[in-house]
Amino acid sequence: RPTLYFILRFLPFSLFVLYGLWRILRRPAAEAAARRFERFLFCWIVGGIVLFSLASHHRGDLLLPLWPAAALLAGRELARLAERHGRRPMAAVLAGLTLFFLGGAWWTYHVKAARDSEEVRYTVAAERAARALAASGLNVKNIHHLDTPVTLQLGLGTFRTWIGEEEALRLASGPAPVLLAVEAPEDFPRLLGPGGPALKEVFRWPPAADKPALRVFWSGGAK
Template identity: 50%
Template sequence: MFNQSSQNQKVWIWRSLLVCLALFLFAIRLTGPTDMEGYAQHRNIGYVMDTVWEGNWLAHQDIQNRVMSKPPVHTWLAGLFSLVFGVDYFAMALPSFLALLALALLVFEIGRRRLDTMAAGFAGLAFLLAPLTAKHIALIRTDALFTLTIALVAWAALRKWERGSTWTLFWAFAAIATMVKGPVGLILGAAGLLAYFWERRTDPNTPRLTGGGHLKGLALFFGIAGGWFIAAWLAWGPDLLDKMLFDELFGQATGARKDSFPGENLPKPTLYFLGRFLPFSLFTFYGLWRVCRRPESDPAKRRFERFLFCWIGGGLLMFSLAAHHRPDLLLPLWTAGALLAGREMARLAKRIGPQRMTIGTAVIASILVATTFWNYHQLTPKRAEIAQFGIEARQAAEAFATTGLNPHTLYHLDTPVTFQLYLKTFRTWSSPGEISQLIESGEPLLVAVTEASNYSELFEAEMPEEVFRWPPAGEPKREPTIRVMKFNP
């Protein structure tokens, strides 16, 4: 009884530690200079603005008039939070934070049941403290939420394999993952099932991948994902099909619309996986080696470790063969990587002693948290440029608000998304041809532009009046330089 109470206490201590660590990392990101103009977040920000302010919940576009490139679940969640808190950085970053917090707790829970409490705790820490996790914990992108849904697909697959239940839950989670970022989630979530063929060679009595529920699950999958896609396609037409299927899905995989080809940079994903999750990825790779050379004798433990191995190996193989390479794409593999790392860290703790391991882990954790703080507060030149760009856009919006001009009447040629975010407007970019037609109509017209030199023919021919400039005249030029020109006064 006493041992059970002590064990429960340890479990709650670990859970509390993981929650506090996630909150602390999120606070570090929120209190630092915003990077909303970097890492291609402007598209997702535009989607949320279009959804909440324009009411386009079914399908949406960014401020550059480009139809959505990803399915809508991330935008829907960010939009719901924005309805509660307002359309701002905090509300739009909440889906990523909550997804990674849920993942850390899920990793701990799976590790506790499959391994032991110590290994589970180390796995949770490894998941949260990895540099790529710190980046995505407040990033307005789909990657964190996609990682959570892939983990749910994977655990449903493992559950089906071991328990012989139906496939319905697997297909339901696969539908949700597809609605976050596309059908790649189904492939990554099911990659661990390749371990079945490996395990059959060792143990012919391993549970078979049979059972019902496929028809019901497939109906659920195509009903959710396919139903939304058909409805969105009817609303947007061929532009949606071209963007989501030919440009994003097939284009990114094959490089057909880029200057690349499948397998061009074969070792990159593996090197990215090693580098972006240091130092814990070292334990992961050692764990992968142990799975091959020293497999567990217990069938359940061996199935689990081989499932994790195939999840990582299958994912790395897929990304290695694809034409599109980006380190952030590997985040879904870190769920499995953290569990293997946690197991090896617990084994090391038993060899060198829990006290030494605790001290060493605390030192490493402190260094990683301090590095995260420095990285997002004491900015590198590139990050400082991104942050300063966002600051200037906010100050420009605040200055424009004092002019008495109506921001909802502005036409935008190339202004940043954060300028409109702080103005609380969503007006998609206009082309020079569209502006010329509006000028010819003779109606008064306000046009916002950052690089007037790119439209010299338009401005020199019409001689507009400049009614707003940021930075103000006489101050050093900074990016973005935003000017508002008045035509037909």
């Protein structure tokens, strides 16, 4: 998997890195200094991929330390190809490859991910809820959050500490009115159940959903 991460996340330049590694094995440089440089880059890249392959946890961003060596090797191969075939044809080919892979990345991480990934859909829903809540007229900086996602507070421009049911009960039963935001009201039966304090729902997202992703309650009576 780290090998695929390295190839896919460094496209299209990873193609030139693979070509450079093949050249080092098949036709090493004639000069001793150049050979030492090639071996250094080869050990850096290949050794790093092998090391990360042996690890139990694989993530694409862990390969970032390999990119400087990959950039040096890819740059050398690009310079050689440009001298051999001309700079303009190479620039056109590289620009075409870059646009192609950028389009593929956009489709993979935006279109396909929004369709297939539950985590992406959850994050997008939280962002939309934050925009709707910010436009609702409620004072979002005074909202107390129980189980809301981090993305919601990032979208609101706030980052208040989440509170538990005990603290929410204390606030809702106090003299000062409070706003309480929850994602799953059923997880707080003492606060939002039949025997809980009198709370009025003042916001929900989506507005017409039977099971909304976000609900905000007010403890101060009519609002």
